[in-house]
Amino acid sequence: xxxxxxxxxxxxxxxxxxxxxxxLDAEVNPGEVLTxxxxxxxxxxxxxxxxxxxxxPAFAASGRVLLDGRDITGLPAERRGIGLLFQDPLLFxxxxxxxxxxxxxxxxxxxxxxxxxxxxxxxxxxxxGERDPATLSGGQQSRVALMxxxxxxxxxxxxxxxxxxxxxxxxQEMRQLVFDRLREAGLPSLLVTHDHQDAAAAGGPIITxx
Amino acid sequence: xxRFAPALIVTLLVGPIMAGxxxxxxxxxxxxxxxxxxxxxxxxxxxxxxxPGLWRSVAISFASGLLTTAVSLSVVLLFLxxxxxxRLDHWIRRLVSPxxxxxxxxxxxxxAFLIAPSGLIARLASPGLTGWERPPDLLIVQDPWxxxxxxxxxxxxxxxLLLMSLAALPQxxxxxxxxxARSLGYRPTIAWLKVVAPALYPLIRxxxxxxxxxxxxxxxxxxxxxxxxxxxLAVSILTWFQAPDLSRxxxxxxxxxxxxxVTAAALASWWGLERLVACLGRGWVEGxxxxxxxxxxxxxxKGLILLTTLTAFVGIATLALHSVSGFWxxxxxxxxxxxxxxxxxxxPSLAGPVVSTLLIAGxxxxxxxxxxxxxxENEQRSGRHPNQTRLxxxxxxxxxxxxxxxxxxxxxxxxxxxSLGTRPQHALVIFGHLLFxxxxxxxxxxxxxxxxxxxxxxxxxxxxxxxxxxxxxVRLPMLLAPLLTxxxxxxxxxxxxxxxxxxxxxxxxxxxxxxxVSLAAGGDRRLIGVWALVQASLPLVGFIIAVGLxxxxxxxxxxxxxxx
Numbered sequence: 001x002x003x004x005x006x007x008x009x010x011x012x013x014x015x016x017x018x019x020x021x022x023x024l025d026a027e028v029n030p031g032e033v034l035t036x037x038x039x040x041x042x043x044x045x046x047x048x049x050x051x052x053x054x055x056x057p058a059f060a061a062s063g064r065v066l067l068d069g070r071d072i073t074g075l076p077a078e079r080r081g082i083g084l085l086f087q088d089p090l091l092f093x094x095x096x097x098x099x100x101x102x103x104x105x106x107x108x109x110x111x112x113x114x115x116x117x118x119x120x121x122x123x124x125x126x127x128x129g130e131r132d133p134a135t136l137s138g139g140q141q142s143r144v145a146l147m148x149x150x151x152x153x154x155x156x157x158x159x160x161x162x163x164x165x166x167x168x169x170x171x172q173e174m175r176q177l178v179f180d181r182l183r184e185a186g187l188p189s190l191l192v193t194h195d196h197q198d199a200a201a202a203g204g205p206i207i208t209x210x
Numbered sequence: 211x212x213r214f215a216p217a218l219i220v221t222l223l224v225g226p227i228m229a230g231x232x233x234x235x236x237x238x239x240x241x242x243x244x245x246x247x248x249x250x251x252x253x254x255x256x257x258x259x260x261x262p263g264l265w266r267s268v269a270i271s272f273a274s275g276l277l278t279t280a281v282s283l284s285v286v287l288l289f290l291x292x293x294x295x296x297r298l299d300h301w302i303r304r305l306v307s308p309x310x311x312x313x314x315x316x317x318x319x320x321x322a323f324l325i326a327p328s329g330l331i332a333r334l335a336s337p338g339l340t341g342w343e344r345p346p347d348l349l350i351v352q353d354p355w356x357x358x359x360x361x362x363x364x365x366x367x368x369x370x371l372l373l374m375s376l377a378a379l380p381q382x383x384x385x386x387x388x389x390x391a392r393s394l395g396y397r398p399t400i401a402w403l404k405v406v407a408p409a410l411y412p413l414i415r416x417x418x419x420x421x422x423x424x425x426x427x428x429x430x431x432x433x434x435x436x437x438x439x440x441x442x443l444a445v446s447i448l449t450w451f452q453a454p455d456l457s458r459x460x461x462x463x464x465x466x467x468x469x470x471x472v473t474a475a476a477l478a479s480w481w482g483l484e485r486l487v488a489c490l491g492r493g494w495v496e497g498x499x500x501x502x503x504x505x506x507x508x509x510x511x512k513g514l515i516l517l518t519t520l521t522a523f524v525g526i527a528t529l530a531l532h533s534v535s536g537f538w539x540x541x542x543x544x545x546x547x548x549x550x551x552x553x554x555x556x557x558p559s560l561a562g563p564v565v566s567t568l569l570i571a572g573x574x575x576x577x578x579x580x581x582x583x584x585x586x587e588n589e590q591r592s593g594r595h596p597n598q599t600r601l602x603x604x605x606x607x608x609x610x611x612x613x614x615x616x617x618x619x620x621x622x623x624x625x626x627x628x629s630l631g632t633r634p635q636h637a638l639v640i641f642g643h644l645l646f647x648x649x650x651x652x653x654x655x656x657x658x659x660x661x662x663x664x665x666x667x668x669x670x671x672x673x674x675x676x677x678x679x680x681x682x683x684v685r686l687p688m689l690l691a692p693l694l695t696x697x698x699x700x701x702x703x704x705x706x707x708x709x710x711x712x713x714x715x716x717x718x719x720x721x722x723x724x725x726x727v728s729l730a731a732g733g734d735r736r737l738i739g740v741w742a743l744v745q746a747s748l749p750l751v752g753f754i755i756a757v758g759l760x761x762x763x764x765x766x767x768x769x770x771x772x773x774x
Contacts, residue, residue: 054668056593077671078680084672086665093769094687103683104673134769152673 004030005068005155007188012063014046014055021046021059022209028156028188033179033202036192038209044192047209048158051190052084053077067155083154085162085178089141091133097144098129104148119147123177139170146178150185157182159191163198175201212591215584219648220607222581226645227610229626230619231470237463237625244629245456254460258468261461263440268472270356270436271443275426275476276483278360282367283418285518286375287410288511291402298512303376305519309369311698311753312526313706315727316746318362318434319738320525322351323532325358328540330528336541344540352438359436363428365522367421368515371414377657378413382406397504399511404495420612422480426473427615430708430723434730443469444617448709451621462621470618477613526746533739552736560722560744567705567721567748570636574643575700578651582696585652586659587681590667608652611645616709624713639719642710643703651700658692688770690763694756702749722748 007028014021021043028034038044049055051065054077064073072080091100101116109115120126123143133141142162149157162178163171179202182189191202199206236242240251258264293299309317324330328345336342351358384406391401411418432442440446447469450462536547620642632638666688670680686693708723717724726741764770 052668052672054664054671058593076677077668078674078676081674082672084669086669088665090665090669091769092666092670092684092688094690094764094767103670103675106674132767132769134767148673154672 004186005188006030007156007190008064008066008069009051010064010066012047012050012061012065014043014050014059014061016059018060024063024207024209026205026207028190028204030186030188031183033159033182033189033191033204035199035202035204035206036190036209037194037196037199037206038192039194042209044209045160048084048160048190048192052082052158053080081153081155083149083152083157085145085149085157085159087161087165089133089138089145091136091141091144091148093134095133096129097125097131097133097136100133100144101129101148101151104150104152106153115151119151123147138166139174142166142170142174143177146181150181154187157187157189159189159193161193161195161198162191164193164195171197172201179203212584212588215581215588219581219585219652223611223645223648224607226623226626226641227614227619230622231614233622233625234463234466234470234618235622237460238467240460242460242463242625244625245459247460254464257461258464261440261446264443264446267440267443267446268468270359271426271469271472272476272479274356274360274363274442275422275473276479278363278367278425279418279422279480280483281360282364282371282421285364285368285511285514286371287403287407288507289372289515290375290379290410290511291399291407292508292511293402294398302512302515302519303372305523306369306372306515308750308753309366309519309522310373311702311749312366312522312746313702313723313749314362314366314428315430315434315706315708315723316529316742317366317522317525318431319726319730319742320522320527320529320746321358321362321365322435323528323735323739324521324525325361326351330524330531330543333541333543342541351435354437354439356437356442359428359432359442360425362431362435363425365518365525366431367425368518371417371421372515374414374417375410378410379406381413382409394500396500399504399508400500400502403507408491408495416606416609416613419477419480420609422476423473423613423615426476427469427617429617430727433727443472444615447617447621448712451713459621466618466621469615473613473615473618526743529739529743529746531739532735533743535736535739552740556737556740560740563720563722563725564744564748566636566719567723570640570643570711570719570721571647571701571704571748574640574647574704575651575697577640577644578648578700579655579693579697581648582652582655586656587685589660590664591677608649612649616646620709620713624716627714635715636719639711639715642714643707646707646710647700647703650703651696654699655692655696658689662689691756691760691770694759695753698749698752698756701752705745705749 009024009026009028012022012024014023024036024047026034036044036047046055046059050059050061053075055061064071066072067081072082091097092103095103097120098116101119102112105112105115116129117126120128123146125140125143128136128140133144136144159178163174166174175198191198193199237245237247238254240247240249240254289302322329326332326345327348327350332340332342332345340346384402387405387409388398388401391405392398396404427444428442429444429448432445436442436445441449443465447462447465450458450465531545533552534548534550535545536549536551538545623642627638662685666684667680670684671677675683705721706723708727711719711721711724715724722741722745726738726745729738729741760770
């Protein structure tokens with residue numbers, strides 16, 4: 001394990017036009033995945049937007065997000081140190097695979113080329129650096145997106161139904177890879193999904209929203 | 211800084227128009243101390259109404275506004291209704307888009323060269339069909355009823371309304387609507403007219419109003435194709451304003467207000483027509499008629515749009531033909547000989563105006579682009595989106611310079627500038643162009659910008675990029691294609707401007723457009739051919755770059771093909 005980080009969600013309450021969407025109080029330990037489940041419209045994505053710092057001004061939110069004991073609720077998204085994985089890999093289409101990974105690396109990282117080469121090797125894509133991301137298969141794109149996230153050295157990770165667009169045989173493989181990597185990096189993670197198999201594979205506590 | 215962009219845009223657009231209108235109202239009632247008018251009076255209105263042929267001018271301006279809009283809109287709607295995805299339909303669409311970039315003056319010259327008594331059509335039909343051995347003595351161009359003017363306007367307004375409709379259609383999901391109606395037994399064209407057109411019209415209402423306002427008050431096209439004795443109201447006003455006798459400016463100001471009234475009356479009449487059509491149309495839509503008219507309507511739409519599009523293209527080709535023609539006897543279809551002499555002679559005098567044109571267009575477009583991007587980026591970052599459907603919203607204000615007739619407020623603006631001691635120069639002309647370039651750049655870019663998937667920026671931010679970094683490194687490159695298109699639109703709008711250049715430059719800032727239009731009176735067709743062709747090709751270069759550059763840059767990026 002590298003660094004150990006901890007994410008705390010204290011008395012989170014989010015409302016839209018005076019209607020309460022969700023209320024939550026939780027703690028995510030290093031390397032642990034907290035799964036939030038619920039039907040569509042239950043506010044799962046709203047919760048992620050709040051934690052990541054993208055909540056639309058129409059929502060009224062209270063409560064605090066603490067990362068390693070530091071209150072990050074008021075910080076802009078780019079300074080929170082929270083990484084995101086969406087349903088789609090969202091590799092920037094105008095950059096090469098290397099360009100995408102480079103985008104993730106902090107500016108002052110020494111020896112960027114070597115870091116990128118070993119990251120690609122770690123996901124079985126050695127030598128793919130100059131490829132156009134659009135020419136990669138869906139599974140390959142997802143793996144690059146995961147490495148891009150890890151290279152940016154986040155202190156916590158949010159997962160927005162990250163496996164729902166994958167074929168069923170790839171899904172199992174990606175779950176394994178993502179959760180192993182996150183655990184290995186000691187990152188606290190928040191997973192929203194409506195797939196019970198996701199929750200089971202995550203192996204952490206489960207909260208169900210109504 | 212970004213936060214002030216929307217307010218800055220509104221001030222930039224609304225301020226000069228209000229100031230200009232105010233400075234038209236005061237002189238119209240006799241008050242303009244700089245010219246010795248210190249007392250309010252109605253004498254200038256009396257002088258205006260005593261002008262011979264005034265009401266004829268007014269009637270033609272009013273009628274051309276309503277007729278050109280009605281014809282252009284009908285052709286566009288009928289064409290869209292009959293679109294079946296055939297090869298001909300794709301071909302027509304491809305053909306129509308570049309026409310948008312052709313300046314009004316060049317299109318007008320092309321049409322004039324085609325339909326004039328000694329024009330290409332008469333030559334093709336003579337002497338075989340007509341028996342004419344020399345050009346007949348007919349007033350076809352500049353006819354007293356303004357028919358040639360309306361025809362010219364229709365050629366230009368059809369591409370505009372078509373592209374506006376095509377931009378609005380996707381949000382209506384027309385395929386599903388038509389499929390639903392067809393499953394109820396409606397023929398495709400009838401189905402489109404009954405279930406898509408009524409929903410489409412509210413989305414293109416502002417562009418339609420802009421067309422009405424433009425057609426009632428156009429100057430450059432009217433100088434080329436419009437009647438002369440009397441000319442249209444807008445042209446008369448320009449003549450009075452530029453008269454050596456400065457006291458005529460008072461009457462010109464009264465005329466400018468009259469023009470505002472004529473345009474407002476045309477808009478109000480159209481609004482009345484809208485109600486009427488809505489009333490009558492409801493009966494037709496709900497009447498259950500499924501088949502009648504399918505074939506004629508479809509054929510009419512396709513036939514008319516082909517006719518107007520080909521006319522515009524052949525007109526441009528005729529310009530080119532004239533610019534290289536040597537001796538060309540009347541009934542001969544083609545010139546006896548070809549020569550580059552006219553080009554060689556014109557080249558030295560072309561350079562200055564071309565540089566001026568590009569400088570003005572380039573600076574105005576870059577300013578407009580910077581303001582537009584700032585406003586749109588502010589919208590994204592603050593997460594607040596302006597209401598797009600209400601007429602009196604930010605969107606409505608954007609259309610203000612396109613709906614208030616240019617001639618009504620530009621005089622006043624000149625007076626304001628004169629009283630501020632600003633001398634006519636490039637900067638003033640650029641400022642004038644910005645009023646018209648900014649709305650088009652904004653309208654052209656905002657759709658793509660607002661539709662851009664917000665998750666791209668969220669991913670960039672979550673990877674540690676700053677908001678500015680996400681803008682420069684992700685959003686801007688990914689939106690390169692629509693960005694360049696918006697720039698090409700801005701350049702085309704600026705290059706085609708006649709009145710702002712002429713008035714704010716006080717005739718001392720020559721551009722290809724002012725030079726080309728000023729040749730209209732002379733009638734040297736070879737010279738006109740050269741100038742009008744140059745005027746038509748400059749905007750085209752912008753569009754070629756806008757289409758070509760992204761393909762070149764992203765040739766090895768499959769995900770960047772097609773708009774994001």
